[in-house]
Amino acid sequence: MSGRPIVTCKCCGQMGEHQGRGLIKGCYGRHHYRGTLDQFPARPIAPPWIPRRRDAVAKFARYGELIAEGARPSRIRWELSASQRQLERWAAAWNYLFGGGETA
Ligand SMILES: [Zn+2]
Known part of the structure; x- marks a missing residue:
């Protein structure tokens, strides 16, 4: 399994791979x-x-399979006919159930 859950960053609102604490890599590092x-x-x-x-x-x-494949959010939305909001709900649920966790 490669590929971290895709989240909407709690800092800047951009979507990206979850680094920890609901933040994507750049914001987490900063x-x-x-x-x-x-x-x-x-x-x-x-x-x-x-x-x-x-x-x-x-x-x-x-959704989980696509995340595991490292699919981009745009592809996931297209394949599952999902709204942006739906993608965020899946990401939140996925993080909650399966972690994302701290790596730094
Ligand atoms: Zn951010």
Whole structure:
């Protein structure tokens, strides 16, 4: 498995590979360097939306496969006919269920 979960960065709002604390690589590195990572909690306080209906679960599983393949967000949206918001919900649920975690 390569490829980290794709998240919408809590700092700049750009989508990218999750580095930790809901931040993509550039922002995580910057906040780490400046000592300001504490602004961003390590884990969501409340569980995000999790897919439960059968068709939603199937799409979520396919989302996971695409993430594992390193698919770009634009391809995932196209293949799953998903809205930007839907992609964010999947990313949040994926991070919550399977981690992304701290690496720095
Ligand atoms: Zn950012």
